[in-house]
Amino acid sequence: MAIIASVNLCLALFDLSYVPWRDFYIRHFPQMTQIYDPIKSIEPHRETENYLETVDELTEQVSQTGLQSPQVAKKLEELSRLSTEMINSNPFAAANKSGTLEKIKNRMRNRVGAKSSSKQAFSVFWSQAYLSKRGWNQEIDFFDERIRPLIIVNYYRSIGENGEFLDKFWRIDLPFVILFGVELLARSFYIKRQHPGFSFFNAIFWRWYDLFLLLPFWRSLRIIPVVIRLDHAQILNLHPLRQQIHQGIIANFAEEITEIVVVRVINQIQGSIQRGELKHWLSQNENVRSYIDINNINEVEAIGAILVKTIVYQVLPKIQPEVAAVLRHNIESIIRQAPIYRNLQSLPGLNAMQTQLSEQLATQITTHLYSAVVSATEDPVGAKLSSQLVQRFSEALGTQMQEKHVLLEIQNLLIDFLEEIKLNYVQRLSQEDMWKVLEQTKQLRTQLSVQPVLDKNSTVLMRRERS
Known part of the structure; x- marks a missing residue:
């Protein structure tokens, strides 16, 4: 179907280009225009x-009776009249080719040397005196080569x-549209069977781009489904183009989205502080703190216990x-600096004794x-006393922090600090080149994808060397 869609696209593009390029087709492919x-x-x-046709009749008449015959004079007079009518009526206007008529008039004026009137130029050209003087064959060849091609395209x-x-x-186009329509319906029924939760409308829009193949207008948009079909058929590789488009979209929206997220987070923190929730955070009363616990475990204490056990054991x-x-180095340094050691340094065996003492x-x-x-760590009484000490310290600190003047000062400082972060961070963020960030991200992903391959190759080489 990708090839059929490509053929249909070529026909549609040719149809769209036929009228604007008809002059080219009629000159180089006249059978096609017929x-x-x-x-x-x-x-x-x-x-x-x-x-x-009148010019052709004139040529035939000249070949039969000669240029100076009365029949030729009559044809020349008729051509002069037809030239005047053509200039007055401008039959090229309906085909939007008025410029072609102007080109004909200019070429005729330049040929006969009439600088003012194009009608006079045609009248002179289609006269026995002019054709006899300049030569019939030469002038009719000029008309066939320079004037006729411009008239014939009208x-x-x-x-x-x-x-x-x-x-x-x-x-x-109708057979192609019917074929693509049947294919779209069949594919939509198949998608709906695979996904029962889908409506038939959603199944159709699963491949929304195929709808362009059914439109009798905007036929140039058929390039979208054709390119996608060729990519799915692996005839074209559009991965670099898709990646570039994705980066362009991300670069356009990432800056604004990041700014919005950062500003909203800071605004929420500022709002919480202004509503007096800082006092609740500092309070140790569980009834005051509106904190949602999902597992009835103090995660901070649990993490601390795990860290302590890991460090100790x-x-x-x-x-x-x-x-x-x-410690040995520090002890040796202290002993050497002692005045007694300096006085006894000359005694034999003292250095060995000093080293042994430091190690012990x-x-x-x-x-x-x-x-x-x-x-x-293993003493439950000591652990309990330490926990009580930490808890009492936290309670005392929280109580003192809840003093009105201290709490108010801290709230004001925190709000100002967050406002400074918001202004400075957002300003730096807006000045940062998102394309550069995306390029760095792409390089990082490339390095991460290449590293496992290198590690695997290194492992294989090591195994071969061992064997």
Whole structure:
């Protein structure tokens, strides 16, 4: 169907271009115009057609009786009259080719040297005296090469009762429209069966772009479904174009959307502070705090407990040698700076004793500290006392923060601080190049997609080397 749609699009584009490009077609493909002119209700204009027929009759008469015969003089007089009528009536206007008539008049004036009147120029040209003086063959060749092609492109196009030009292209287009309509209905029924929740209207608009193939107007828009069909058939690769369009849309809307989101969040925080909710946040009374708990778990305390256990049982044992090394270095530095050590430094074996003493002290300190931390962690009484201390500290801090003058000052400072963030952030955001941000995002995605491939290749190479 993609190929059939492409053929239909080519026919539609040719039909749209036929009238504007008819001059080109009639000069290079005259057989084509003889076939397609009836489709567009185009026929030779009677006046210009009669003019060219009279010229042909003149040529035939000259070949039979000679240029100076009375029959030729009569034909020349008729052509002079027809030239005047053509200039006065302008039969080219109906085909929107008045410029062609002006070109004919200019060429005729330049040929005979008449600078004022085009009618006089035609009268001189179609005279026995002029043709005898300049040569019949030379002048009739000029007419056939320079004037006839301009006259022959003129045409008459029939007009319907609605005032529009008659166009029979629908006869060519109708079989394609029927085919595309049947395909759209069949595809819509199939989509509706696959998705029972869809209405038939939604199923049709699942492939909304196919509707352009059914419209008898705006035929140039058929390029949209044709290109999409060719892409689905993998005849064209439109991925780079789609990506560029998506980036353009995102670049146009990302800045405004980001600004709106940031400003709304800051405005909501400012509104909460102005409504006095800061006092509720600082309060430890559960009845005052309107906080929604979904699992009856204090997530902050749970996270803190997990972090403490991880640090005590997993992190500290691994870094204990490094901690001991740091303590040993500090102890050695303190001993060397002591005045007694300086006086006894010359005694033999003192350096070894100092090193051994530093190692023992560092090891004992780190061991006792780690044991104290583990004991404090595992001691329920100590944990309870620590929790009470933290809770009491929070309550005391919250109580003092709720003092009227302190709370009011903090609220004003927070509101001003948020306003400054809003102004400065939004200004920097508007000045930032969204295309540059999108390009950086694209590069990041490319790096992330390439990295797994590199890791996989490295693993394969390592396995081969081991084997």
